[in-house]
Amino acid sequence: AVVSTQSGHYGRGSSVESLTSPEASPLDIAVSLASSGYYCGQTAHGTCPAGESLEGNNREALQGQLNNAPASYFGHVLKSKRAGTYRYMCTRNNSFTNRSQKGQLVVRETEV
Numbered sequence: 001a002v003v004s005t006q007s008g009h010y011g012r013g014s015s016v017e018s019l020t021s022p023e024a025s026p027l028d029i030a031v032s033l034a035s036s037g038y039y040c041g042q043t044a045h046g047t048c049p050a051g052e053s054l055e056g057n058n059r060e061a062l063q064g065q066l067n068n069a070p071a072s073y074f075g076h077v078l079k080s081k082r083a084g085t086y087r088y089m090c091t092r093n094n095s096f097t098n099r100s101q102k103g104q105l106v107v108r109e110t111e112v
Helices: 025-034
Strands: 016-018 078-080 084-090 101-107
Touching: 016 025
Parallel strands: none
Antiparallel strands: 016 078, 084 101
16 A cells, blocks of 8 residues: 555644544554555554554565565554545555556535
């Protein structure tokens, strides 16, 4: 998975939060998604032990094609804090053929 932080969705002032790992910062979420769960976050927190975070671990470096990433990844249940279009793609299974896995979520304001 590749996560773009240019739009600010996973940067400072992020518009998403993790419901499955509330202590995770936007950067922790981005690192976890981009590494397919090989790293649980940038730094250790309540649901991310130091040995599994990007900083301070003794693990083998993540291989460029994610070959040493887990075969399955629980991921995060994300909650959007504001309306917007969120694009995603999977680079692991992407050979620019019929296996391409990408999409977008459109979140709209609701009247209460």
